[in-house]
């Protein structure tokens with residue numbers, strides 16, 4: 001049962017018929033891991049906190065630099081040099097002091113135990129972390145909500161290969177290659193701030209549906225491609241690779 005404070009705080013959500021109090025209780029009982037406290041991690045952490053996901057843990061080893069501020073909207077000019085993970089937790093607590101927020105100022109790697117989480121948000125900007133999160137999420141049967149953005153383009157997908165063997169995983173669709181990949185990180189290729197804001201918001205929208213909405217059809221197994229120049233949003237059906245080294249075993 002929600003208390004009076006929760007009913008007031010989340011009033012605009014619980015009023016939605018297929019969400020209601022039961023949906024809010026589910027959010028409050030959900031443990032989220034957010035990897036990355038940058039352009040995607042900022043909106044993901046702010047919106048998951050505001051929505052009332054009950055336990056949120058944020059990993060990022062970096063400090064705030066002035067070149068981050070065009071898109072990493074939780075980080076302010078007077079926080080340059082501070083830890084991104086710690087600062088993002090402070091900002092989220094200002095929105096919602098009634099949930100548990102933990103910062104981890106360290107690199108996320110394959111040795112980190114993710115068993116106790118329910119939802120994993122990939123807000124990283126490098127392939128190594130994305131493959132690691134995919135492997136761990138599949139192995140531990142977790143839902144992985146992955147975003148990426150470069151220049152005016154963004155990608156979103158929900159990976160549930162560990163939940164049901166019929167779904168593809170990240171590595172089915174993006175197999176590891178030993179050739180040098182073209183530049184796709186924002187440091188070298190550039191990034192428009194609102195594109196990260198949109199993709200991060202969409203990650204949380206999908207998370208709320210996965211956890212709390214009744215009679216909801218999952219968008220897992222699709223890749224969403226957003227083009228900020230044309231405003232096109234493509235929804236592409238993905239195919240499982242039955243020889244995939246991660247999810248075919």
Ligand SMILES: [Zn+2]
Nearest residue numbers: 169172244247
């Ligand atoms: Zn796979």
